[in-house]
Amino acid sequence: MKIKIEREPKQKKAKKQKAPKVTHIGTRKKGVMALWILLACSLLFAIYKNFTGIDQHTVHEQKVIEETTQDTKGIESFVYNFIQNYYSWENDSEALDKRQVELQNYLTDELQELNSDTVRSDIPTSSEVKRVQIWRVQPEAKRTFSVIYTVDQEVSEDDDKETLSNTYRLTLYQAQTGNFVIVKNPVPWTAPQKASFEPKQLKESQGVSAKTQEELLEFLETFFKLYPQATQEELDYYVNDQVLPAIDKDYQFSEITQPVFQKDGKQIKAQLVVHYLDEESKSTVVAQYNLVLQKGENWKIVAIGEN
Structure with missing residues (x-):
């Protein structure tokens, strides 16, 4: 006896459709981009500051060099000529008037008035400058310098003569034109003294036959x-x-x-x-x-x- 088996036909499986790709534009990528931009800006700023810092430092060093190489010959000559007039006088009214006129070439108007009675016509002495020693010219402020000097005077009264040695400090101003004017009167000062220094000496011969x-x-x-x-x-x-x-x-x-x-x-x-x-x-x-x-x-x- 034959048994007939009937098979159901296979049904074709429907193909699954792939989901379409979706590009997500979120805040994460924007944040990363912003951080990179910030980092680049920081790096550029650091490089800029580094170069400008070097430039400023270089300019500062050049300024110091200019100050240490200040030419003081003109200052010394001006002060030397002032000393010759200021510390010299004769016991004569006409000579004293001439001295006062000469001092106008060195002093401000205020100092001329201040010094008008320093040597009066009724004083019994006369003075002559014998020696001038300029010890130091030092910058004080912009275009202003202090000068320390010693002056030896021979002061005469009748037949008596005495040599005086004194040290002073004055302040002068140098204009852009190169001209000078004394802005502060001489004040008593101290002259440089001997320094307590001994150079290193070779004590004994070494390594030489x-x-x-x-x-x-x-x-x-x-x-x-x-x-x-x-x-x-x-x-x-x-x-x-x-x-x-x-x-x-x-x-x-x-x-x-x-x-x-x-x-x-x-x-x-x-x-x-x-x-x-x-x-x-x-x-x-x-x-x-x-x-x-x-x-x-x-x-x-x-x-x-x-x-």
Whole structure:
């Protein structure tokens, strides 16, 4: 017996439709973009500040250099001429009037009035400037300078004469034209004093054999005997690059004292005192030298050492 099996026909599956791509434009991308822009701006600003900072620093350094190289010759000449007039007078009314007129070339109108009675016609003295020593010219403010100086006066009264030495400080102004005017009267000051400083000395010879020391002394004695009247061409045999100039003096060599030698690589540092007799003044000249010597074909002075 045959059994007939009927199969249902397969139904075709419907194809699934793909969902369309959707581009989301949200706040996240905008925020990232803004951060990148901010970072770029910060970097550019930092670079700008760095360059402008260098430029400003450079300008500042140039300004300092200009101040340290201030030419004070004009100031010194102006103050010197003022001192000659201000501290000199005669016991004579006509001479005093002339002095007052001369001071108009140096003082402001206010200072002229202030100084009008400093030297009166009834004073019994006269004064003459003997010596002027300008110690220091120092910038105080824009175009304003202070000057410290010492003046020696010979003050006479009848037949009596006395030499006075005093130190003062005044203030002057320099116009853009280069002209000067004293804006503050001289005030008593103190002159520079001796500084408490001693230069470093070589205490003893180090690293130099006795034989080499003997050679060096022989070389130095020969050189310093010739040195006072030697020409520059003659000195070239003993000295490199004119580190010691020709002096053309009538000196008679006496001796070398306190020689100390120290080895420094291929060179020798020498510290010594040279004694000469000055044939003109008949006095003794005592000259201290710090020299650097080096041996090639012969010993030579190659540099002046630090004092």
